[in-house]
Ligand SMILES: *[C@@H]1O[C@H](CO)[C@@H](O)[C@H](O)[C@H]1NC(C)=O
Ligand SMILES: *[C@@H]1O[C@H](CO)[C@@H](O)[C@H](O)[C@H]1NC(C)=O
Ligand SMILES: *[C@@H]1O[C@H](CO)[C@@H](O)[C@H](O)[C@H]1NC(C)=O
């Protein structure tokens with residue numbers, strides 16, 4: 001099969017949502033391998049544009065009891081990613097404003113596709129228009145509290161230059177890279193897949209009939225993925241499939257997950273992996289193969305009693321750690337509920353931000 005056709009099928013299979021098909025129509029794929037990268041780009045930017053059907057014209061930032069509403073015309077801000085747009089359009093929370101400039105990029109995302117739709121310091125059309133988050137932080141009102149995203153694959157950069165009144169939500173940070181009591185970890189964005197269960201009942205039904213203990217599918221480039229595959233080689237009810245790539249059409253990874261009690265989360269090139277949110281959306285118990293990656297919203301989500309975390313230097317304990325979990329179906333249901341409450345997308349993330357703020361003792365977006 002010619003490469004371009006292969007990629008087209010892959011794209012067509014990947015995206016079930018109408019809006020995505022529209023984007024695909026204008027996508028030109030080549031045989032240089034660049035086409036696949038465009039696909040990845042498309043996937044990400046459509047994933048995060050959850051408010052796609054709503055026209056984006058203006059957004060109102062946080063309204064607090066003691067501070068008058070501020071209105072931001074989002075279309076007037078140059079070089080915003082759709083993730084930041086969606087965040088700016090999320091319902092206001094009582095504790096913080098979203099910074100009215102771009103911080104939401106991921107390093108290996110805006111390189112592909114048009115610079116018009118995703119801002120990055122390297123994107124030619126935006127480089128001179130936007131000073132970058134570190135400089136933009138200096139333009140903020142120092143008496144207000146803000147929230148900003150750092151969605152780069154290997155994060156930590158923005159938290160270093162942010163003032164204390166800006167909470168950074170970091171996608172791929174270690175604990176050390178987050179300022180204690182100020183920043184938080186956020187989950188990877190997810191794309192809607194038709195295999196995601198629609199109810200807790202469906203999660204429970206799947207759990208009761210699941211034949212497999214654990215599943216993982218992904219590219220086998222990184223050492224840790226190969227080590228995990230090796231470690232579970234003799235376990236017939238654990239599948240770590242590094243051969244087909246995640247987007248293989250003949251074997252639907254989500255259907256495989258639906259038949260599994262646990263979903264392995266094994267890092268790739270970056271510390272975070274999209275598998276994390278996908279496994280949670282599937283209502284499957286995440287098994288994080290220990291890196292230093294900070295799990296999202298850990299102040300309000302009891303990950304130790306929900307997920308399984310296994311040190312990457314103790315892979316011989318992986319299978320037994322999963323088998324020792326007594327309440328798998330209960331955990332699955334809670335994971336599913338938490339996904340919908342906090343992890344699903346920017347609106348849910350902002351709810352988590354607000355709860356964490358309140359927990360930390362803050363109450364209003366205006367510092368007195
Ligand atoms: C970004 O979002 C807007 C409105 O939600 C949508 O019209 C546009 O197609 C999206 N852009 C991309 C590149 O997904
Ligand atoms: C928002 O900004 C865009 C682009 O600058 C402009 O065309 C539009 O009229 C503005 N909308 C409002 C309500 O000010
Ligand atoms: C799997 O089983 C084979 C044959 O019994 C054994 O040699 C090998 O060490 C086992 N591998 C693991 C990872 O347990």
Ligand SMILES: *[C@@H]1O[C@H](CO)[C@@H](O)[C@H](O)[C@H]1NC(C)=O
Nearest residue numbers: 290291292310311312313314
């Ligand atoms: C993982 O194991 C190594 C080696 O035993 C240890 O040094 C490290 O602290 C452990 N990491 C965690 C997060 O427990």
